[in-house]
Amino acid sequence: MNLLTPSLNKLLDLWIDEDIGRGDLTRLSVDNQIVSAYWVAKEEGVFCGGTLVEQLFHKFDSAIQVNLKVQDGCKFKVNEHILSLKGSAAALLAAERTSLNLAMHLSGISTATALLVEQLKGTNVRLADTRKTTPGLRVLEKYAVRCGGGINHRMGLDDxxxxxxxxxxxxxxxxxxxxxxxxxxxxxxxxxxxxxxxxxxxxxxxxxxxxxxxxxxxxxxxxxxxxxxxxxxxxxxxxxxxxxxxxxxxxxxxxxxxxxxxxxxxxxxxSAPITRSAWIDLSMRFEEHHNQK
The missing domain is CATH 3.20.20.70 (Aldolase class I)
Known part of the structure; x- marks a missing residue:
């Protein structure tokens, strides 16, 4: 599924604007030092959202380095590092909440889907989603189902x-x-x-x-x-x-x-993986060293 479309690009801008508004008031609490950070899993699951997270961070600062250690559709364990980051402290902090929210929601859907798909293993029966999706997030939620091993039913009434x-x-x-x-x-x-x-x-x-x-x-x-x-x-x-x-x-x-x-x-x-799944708990941690080059 293509996640580099103009419509999804607009969604990312909308989500950033929702959180940043007229500007991050905490930005002045840090300088423009280059720092390193990482995402860590606080529970096990199936990851989803890496491509979007990378795009989102680059909207804050194109110089941010994003290294995905767990790819979309792959399982991860408790305390496993999902990705690593290097860039401006101010930009990483500003992007933290929106990027985590997105990945935790989508990973919850992927994880719930994978648990159901596992029950169907060896039966040749496939698990499909429905149109019960969050308005505006259908493409992403259905992508998360695919990352969990399911397949997509119709995307809309015109399919x-x-x-x-x-x-x-x-x-x-x-x-x-x-x-x-x-x-x-x-x-x-x-x-x-x-x-x-x-x-x-x-x-x-x-x-x-x-x-x-x-x-x-x-x-x-x-x-x-x-x-x-x-x-x-x-x-x-x-x-x-x-x-x-x-x-x-x-x-x-x-x-x-x-x-x-x-x-x-x-x-x-x-509709259960989308409508009933819980978010997967991920957290961003900063490494304790400063003034990196």
Whole structure:
């Protein structure tokens, strides 16, 4: 995922302005001496945000040296050094809070994602995120999910057409609606139907949906439903593989991931890593020597 876009550059400027405002009032407490510092982990986790942190520090002072010791997507342990810094004391102090906030939030998402992905190891089922993201931070939070080993669901309403519960409540039927949406979508776009009942799931496949999201169904029901959906998809279109229909589940207890993963599905989507994760505690420490060259 590209993190060097103009839009993300503007976000960094916005976050800096939020914290600095009309100027750092503590700046005069230190001179322009060149000092060294490092980030240390106060708990274990999966790191995320290094590229952005480096950009952020350089916005304060392009001469700051940032040496990432832990790359995005890599695990770290308690007391491990995440990165080292060298530059103006005033610039490092001014950038400290915003950079740490960003990395701690994103690393929390990556860490929570990795814990869930670990439960799915060996099942061939992938963990996907949702659109339940912090406004303005979607790209970064979804990047953090990828760093934790998950995959991204649609980035927005223009990525794919997902017919959810409220859409279906105000339509003339699943099959008719799929046909209507298909006519207006680019041929590259996918159509996914969220099904809360067996009947809705079967209608979605019958109507030619590319994917079916089984919402809040028991693993016992899904275990019997998946073969029916794949068989119907094959009958409907003999020229394509029955596995070409993507079957996804959502609205489940994260503690039951392994149970659901053994039902023959392709994806499990959850908002939990983004909406329920705690920040990972990182801290910046200055080395005790001054007037470095």
């Amino acid at each position: 794919a057409a997902m017919l959810k519960e409220n859409h279906l409540a105000w339509t003339n039927g699943i099959e008719t609606t799929i046909q209507t949406v298909r006519k207006s979508c680019p041929w590259t776009s996918k159509i996914i139907v969220e099904a809360e009942t067996t009947e809705q799931a079967l209608q979605a496949v019958e109507g030619g949906a590319d994917g079916v999201l089984l919402d809040e169904m028991s693993p016992e029901l899904i275990l019997t439903l998946v073969p029916r959906l794949r068989h119907l998809a094959k009958v409907k279109n003999p020229n394509r593989s029955s596995n070409q229909i993507i079957i996804e589940v959502s609205g489940i207890n994260p503690k039951e991931l392994k149970t659901y993963a053994n039902t023959g599905i392709d994806l499990i989507s959850t």
